[in-house]
Amino acid sequence: MTTTPQNNTSLGPPHVRIEMLSQPRYLSGARELVSAVARRFGFDDGACGQIALAVDEALCNVIRHAYGQEADQPIWISIWPWDGDEQAAFEKNPPACDPHGIRIDIEDQGPHVNPETIRGRDLSDIRPGGLGVYIIRQVMDNVVYEQRPEGGMRLILTKLNGTPSNT
């Protein structure tokens, strides 16, 4: 049974939400959407590209690890403008333009994973694969994995405008 995400944040409903199947062919569309929304939130081209890269890596991890390459499983992407404080909900005082940042939630209904076990590998170990989590953490300001009560995992990504990646 599909368990569509609930609006369980004080941010109100997402400004953008899409549901996609766990098929790599749709990664490019997801990247373009996220990049376009980030641009509307005021991020420059370089930051938009990096945010899209982080989302791409997160989606790849869901497809490969949560769903084991099964192509018919749901993934939800939800996007809000973000000012760094969840209590100051934009819905009450929506900015006319230039929000300070972006919050992106990526949810699946794969198996629960202990968030503490999700970490990037040591870069000194030069080998194919295993870079996704490391890249996500380098690009975004905050990265939080949590178990959804209804099943599956939620990855919460936030980034404020003007903060450089951790390169």
Next chain:
Amino acid sequence: MEVSIEHQGEATIVLPIGDVDLSNSRDLQNHLRQEMSRKPGLLVVDLEKVSYMDSSGVATLVEAMQIARKQATRLVLCELNDKVRAIFEIARLDRVFTIVGSRSDALAA
């Protein structure tokens, strides 16, 4: 994504065309493995026509580098745009690969 292959003397040039992500990185991996099996003296991956690459694409190049080191093939990457170069820098692989600006620089490497 398409992959064009050229041979110039001892050099093999692999030219992927299009975005490289999880949907097609296996194709690039197969081409690189096939060309590496010929044990060229120099293998150039020209990324001029790659507008985007994710870590699955980078992983195929890391595998190619490992094969190259075992058989003394020189592996050189060239013509990276800013977006593609960024992922190598984020993953700190720009210090591991030989990356040059142009294809002519790569062929002279």
